C-alpha cells in the first residue's frame with residue numbers, strides 16, 4: 225500500500241545520456257544498485273559438459289564457466305596418444321617413495337605423484353625412489369626413477385639410510401611417503417636419521433602450504449611445505465597428465481648400517497581366520513546359494529575368506545561378521561568371487577574397492593554380472609562342485 | 624626382562640576427554656608377558672595416565688614437564704638411566720602433535736631397534752634376544768627375531784587390553800622423577816598456524832569431474848571399468864570352473880596348479 229510512487233519521467237531523465245544530439249537513454253543503468261542481472265543463456269553455456277555427443281548440463285556449475293571441461297567417457301573416437309613429457313634439467317627434485325606392495329603401484333601410491341607434481345610446479349622434477357623395478361612409474365608421473373639398493377628381506381633401517389643418503393646426494397627439496405604401515409614407518413626412520421622434522425598425515429597439498437590434523441583431529445595445522453611429508457590416503461587426486469619419461473638416475477650405493485634384526489619370516493594370512501575387512505580374496509554367497517556346505521568347501525579349497533550377502537546373514541545361515549556391504553563390512557580385497565548374489569547397491573558399496581570381481585548368477589541382467597570382470601551365467605549349485613572337482617583333479621594329476 | 628611402557632596423555636577419539644589410548648592399554652598387556660614393567664609418562668600432570676595402573680601396571684614414573692615441551696630429551700634421559708631391554712609404545716599419540724615420531728627418536732637416542740606394529744612378543748630362545756610378531760596388511764604377519772634393546776610400537780590387532788581393576792588402580796603408585804633434561808639439540812620444529820579442524824570430503828576414486836549423478840553412483844559402487852566384461856552364458860559347469868580358476872590365477876590370488884612351475 226505504501227510503496228513509493230514511481231515517477232517515470234524522473235527515472236527517464238536520470239537515465240538520459242548527455243552529449244548526444246538526439247535524446248538517448250541507458251535503461252540498464254536503472255538496476256545498477258541492485259542484484260546483478262542474470263543471463264540464463266550464458267549460464268547454460270557455462271554449464272555445458274564438453275565433448276558429450278548430446279547436450280549435457282552440469283548443474284553443479286553455477287554461472288562461472290567450467291574451469292576444466294570434464295573428460296568425456298562416451299566419446300567413441302580415442303584421443304591421440306599423449307606425448308611423453310621430457311624434462312631435461314629440472315631446477316630441483318621432489319621425491320616420491322611408493323610402497324610398491326607386490327611390485328605394483330596402489331591407488332595411494334599414485335596419489336603421491338599427484339601431490340609431488342603440485343609441489344614441483346612447472347620447473348621441478350619428480351623422482352620415484354623405488355626398491356624394485358616398476359614399468360608404470362612414467363605414466364604415473366615420474367620424471368626420474370632411482371633404484372634404492374639394499375639387502376634382501378626385512379631391513380627397514382637400510383632402506384631409510386639409503387633414502388637419507390639419496391636426499392643429501394640429489395639435494396631433494398621434498399620427500400613424500402604414503403601414510404601406510406610401511407611408508408609411515410620408513411618416513412619416521414628417515415626423519416630421525418636425517419634430523420629433519422616430519423609433517424605427517426597431510427590431508428591437503430598446495431604449492432604454498434600443507435595441512436595436517438593434530439590433537440586427535442581437533443585442530444588442523446597449516447605450514448609451508450616441509451622437507452619430509454607423509455600423505456594420507458584419498459586426500460589428493462593422482463597425477464592425470466601425459467606420461468613422463470621416468471629416466472633412470474644412477475645412484476651411488478650407500479653402505480647399509482649394521483642391523484640388529486637377526487631373522488625375519490613372513491607368515492601368509494590364514495584366510496579362514498582373517499577379518500573380512502583385511503582379507504585379500506573373498507568368496508561370497510548370496511541368496512542364490514542353497515548348498516552352504518559346498519560353499520564352505522569351495523571357500524576353503526580356493527583359499528578365500530568366506531563372506532555373504534545380507535539375506536544369508538539375516539536368515540542366520542552365515543555369521544553377521546561375514547556380511548559384505550554398506551551395513552556390513554567394506555572390503556579392501558583384491559578379488560571378490562560372488563556366488564548367487566544379485567548386486568544390490570548396498571552390497572556393491574562393500575565391493576567398490578575390489579579390483580577384480582567374478583560373478584556366478586543365473587540372471588544375465590543382475591547388477592553383479594555387470595560389475596564383474598568375469599561373469600558366469602550358470603547355476604551356482606553346479607559350478608561349486610565343478611570347482612572342487614577341478615581343483616581335486618589338478619592335485620590328482622600331479623600326485 | 625626389563626620393560627618400560629610409554630604412556631601418553633591421550634584424548635578419547637569420540638568424546639575428546641582425557642583417556643589412556645587403547646594402544647597403550649594393549650601395550651601394558653603385551654608387557655606383562657615379557658617381564659616386570661613400569662610405566663613412564665612425561666608431561667605436566669600424571670593424573671591423566673593413572674588409568675594405566677588399573678590396566679595392570681604397578682608403578683608409573685612421572686617426569687614433570689611444562690605443557691607443550693618436547694618430551695623426547697627427558698624420556699631419553701630417564702630411559703638411559705633405567706636401561707630397559709624393551710620399550711613399548713603406541714603407534715601415534717592422540718591429543719598432542721600426533722606425528723608418531725617419539726618412539727623413533729627415543730630409539731635413536733638409546734641405540735635401540737624399532738619394530739613397528741607388534742601384535743605379540745616373547746623372549747627369544749637365547750638371552751639378549753626377543754621374538755616378536757608384526758601385523759602386516761591383508762591379515763599377513765611377520766615373525767622377527769631381534770637383538771635387545773628394542774622399541775616396539777603396538778598394532779590395534781594386538782590382544783585386547785585387560786579389564787580395568789579398581790583395587791589395582793588404588794594400590795599402584797605414581798613416582799615423580801626429577802630429571803634435569805640435558806639440552807639436546809631438538810629437531811628443528813616446523814612453524815605452523817593452527818585452527819580448528821574442518822572435515823573435508825574424501826576424494827572419490829574414479830569419479831569423473833562434472834559427471835552426472837549416475838556416473839558418481841557408478842564410481843561409488845565400482846562399476847565403470849567392467850564394460851568389456853567377459854561373460855559366459857550357460858557354459859558347461861566344468862568349463863566355467865576352469866575359466867574361474869584361470870582368471871583367479873591370472874590376477875594372482877590363487878596359487879598356480881601343483882606341478883606347473
Ligand SMILES: Cc1cc2nc3c(=O)[nH]c(=O)nc-3n(C[C@H](O)[C@H](O)[C@H](O)COP(=O)(O)OP(=O)(O)OC[C@H]3O[C@@H](n4cnc5c(N)ncnc54)[C@H](O)[C@@H]3O)c2cc1C
Nearest residue numbers: 510511512533534549550551552564566568586587603604
Ligand atoms: C538399509 C539397507 C542396508 C543394506 N545393507 C546391505 C549390506 O550391507 N549387504 C548386503 O549384502 N545387503 C544389504 N542390504 C540388502 C540388499 O538390498 C539386498 O536385499 C541383498 O544384498 C540381496 O542379497 P542377494 O543378492 O544375496 O539376494 P537376492 O536379491 O535374492 O539375489 C539372489 C541372486 O541370486 C541369483 N540366483 C538365484 N538362484 C541362483 C542359482 N541357483 N545359481 C546362481 N544364482 C542364483 C538370482 O538371479 C539373484 O540375482 C541392505 C538393505 C537395506 C535396505
